[in-house]
Amino acid sequence: MTSIFEITHKDAAGRIGKLTTAHGVVETPTVMPVINPNIQVIKPSEMYDFGAQMIITNSYIISRRDELRETALRDGLHSLLDFDGPIMTDSGSFQLSVYGDIEVTNQQIIEFQQAIGSDIGVPLDIPTPPDVPRGRAESELETTLERLKDARRMVDAGNGMLLAGPVQGSTYTDLRRRSAISLSEHKFDVYPLGAVVPLMESYRYADLVDVIVSSKKGLDPTAPVHLFGAGHPMMFALAVALGCDLFDSAAYALYAKDHRYITVLGTYHLDDLHYLPCSCPICMSHTAQQLQQADNCKELLARHNLYVTFEEMRRVKQAIREGNLLELVEQRCRAHPRMLEGLKRMYTHSEWLEQHDPASKSTFFYCGPESADRPEVLRFSKRLERFTITGSAIIRSTPSKRDQDYDNILTFKSPFGSYPVELLEVYPFNAEVPRTPDHRSLTRALENTIRLIELNPDAEFTFVCDGDIDHPLLEELSRLATVEHPDTT
Numbered sequence: 001m002t003s004i005f006e007i008t009h010k011d012a013a014g015r016i017g018k019l020t021t022a023h024g025v026v027e028t029p030t031v032m033p034v035i036n037p038n039i040q041v042i043k044p045s046e047m048y049d050f051g052a053q054m055i056i057t058n059s060y061i062i063s064r065r066d067e068l069r070e071t072a073l074r075d076g077l078h079s080l081l082d083f084d085g086p087i088m089t090d091s092g093s094f095q096l097s098v099y100g101d102i103e104v105t106n107q108q109i110i111e112f113q114q115a116i117g118s119d120i121g122v123p124l125d126i127p128t129p130p131d132v133p134r135g136r137a138e139s140e141l142e143t144t145l146e147r148l149k150d151a152r153r154m155v156d157a158g159n160g161m162l163l164a165g166p167v168q169g170s171t172y173t174d175l176r177r178r179s180a181i182s183l184s185e186h187k188f189d190v191y192p193l194g195a196v197v198p199l200m201e202s203y204r205y206a207d208l209v210d211v212i213v214s215s216k217k218g219l220d221p222t223a224p225v226h227l228f229g230a231g232h233p234m235m236f237a238l239a240v241a242l243g244c245d246l247f248d249s250a251a252y253a254l255y256a257k258d259h260r261y262i263t264v265l266g267t268y269h270l271d272d273l274h275y276l277p278c279s280c281p282i283c284m285s286h287t288a289q290q291l292q293q294a295d296n297c298k299e300l301l302a303r304h305n306l307y308v309t310f311e312e313m314r315r316v317k318q319a320i321r322e323g324n325l326l327e328l329v330e331q332r333c334r335a336h337p338r339m340l341e342g343l344k345r346m347y348t349h350s351e352w353l354e355q356h357d358p359a360s361k362s363t364f365f366y367c368g369p370e371s372a373d374r375p376e377v378l379r380f381s382k383r384l385e386r387f388t389i390t391g392s393a394i395i396r397s398t399p400s401k402r403d404q405d406y407d408n409i410l411t412f413k414s415p416f417g418s419y420p421v422e423l424l425e426v427y428p429f430n431a432e433v434p435r436t437p438d439h440r441s442l443t444r445a446l447e448n449t450i451r452l453i454e455l456n457p458d459a460e461f462t463f464v465c466d467g468d469i470d471h472p473l474l475e476e477l478s479r480l481a482t483v484e485h486p487d488t489t
């Protein structure tokens with residue numbers, strides 16, 4: 001059996017991939033607009049115009065209304081929605097989480113999704129919210145795993161409908177990981193990360209990062225991952241960099257209903273906008289005031305929201321191709337202090353990120369103190385053992401006429417540290433960094449320099465402070481090397 005998911009390009013833990021379904025191949029990462037079968041603000045067939053390749057709808061809602069159910073069973077889901085591309089169906093788990101109990105069994109909803117011709121079906125898992133007592137998270141996870149295994153037995157692999165295996169476990173990272181490992185053994189086709197919406201609604205991006213990373217650690221890295229319920233473009237770059245491939249947006253319509261205007265830097269209330277900071281067809285043909293007063297304001301807003309959603313996903317994909325996804329993540333995460341917390345948390349997982357990050361890509365751009373914790377910096381510090389230095393060595397930032405007096409010439413560059421001058425043009429040492437390093441960058445560089453010196457006790461080091469360097473670690477360095485200040489020599 002050929003793989004249904006093929007990864008073509010990588011950056012950080014993010015990737016561009018091709019997902020094969022019964023109704024065609026989609027390029028990931030991508031967003032699936034959520035279609036409410038009862039109320040369609042925008043017709044599913046129009047979704048292609050915005051850049052959508054795939055949509056998602058709710059099979060439980062279809063099964064509950066006679067008219068919809070009968071049409072879907074008779075003519076198929078694609079005919080019901082008038083959409084000929086891939087359609088994923090949700091199972092009613094969301095309704096279960098909101099209303100407590102729903103009138104359908106796991107087996108019934110799986111059979112129904114197969115009968116109407118869904119491309120990706122979801123079993124009736126239990127979306128355990130964040131912060132519940134551990135006992136509840138564990139017992140609900142047991143039930144979810146049983147239902148998912150039952151579903152896997154019911155749906156033949158490689159025969160029409162792909163089957164999603166949602167990863168649950170609330171905010172317990174060990175449960176998320178255990179859940180992911182257990183599901184991987186049963187070979188699901190797509191792995192949604194479930195019950196993360198409450199984290200995003202309360203801007204808990206740091207916790208969201210932990211949930212994604214712990215789940216990913218338990219999954220086969222070549223499997224497609226769906227961040228279930230994530231549709232705000234502001235966090236696409238962050239989530240993609242952590243290895244999420246599929247997203248779904250109910251936000252485009254829900255936000256529009258509340259007169260909220262989505263941008264990649266956050267959300268505006270339409271009434272607060274004096275100008276429209278967007279060049280989509282809607283924003284170019286209306287002023288802010290015209291949009292506020294339009295009879296079909298909600299529909300127009302939904303269209304704008306979709307345009308910016310897909311624009312950002314294209315930007316993320318371009319960043320993967322260029323190898324500067326982490327730069328985009330760092331820019332996006334500066335839009336909100338809680339996003340910045342997400343960025344900082346992401347880099348606490350640099351050890352894991354580093355395993356996925358390509359060893360060579362386009363120029364590293366230093367975007368702020370967080371960049372000092374990037375996987376490339378960590379990778380260099382792990383490889384310091386590889387440098388064997390004997391005899392005399394000069395460490396300096398810029399070439400000096402004294403270079404020739406030494407056996408070894410090392411370049412000092414924050415946030416990396418000191419490395420042989422021959423590597424100057426090699427990734428990541430060809431990084432673009434500020435001329436005046438910040439404290440965090442300098443800390444990393446001096447820590448690495450001190451370790452390099454300690455690893456080579458027989459060599460004699462001279463460290464030239466030719467940059468604008470002032471840092472407490474210089475004192476420690478001066479015990480291991482001759483520290484010279486250009487003014488005094």
Ligand SMILES: [Zn+2]
Nearest residue numbers: 278280283304
């Ligand atoms: Zn617009």
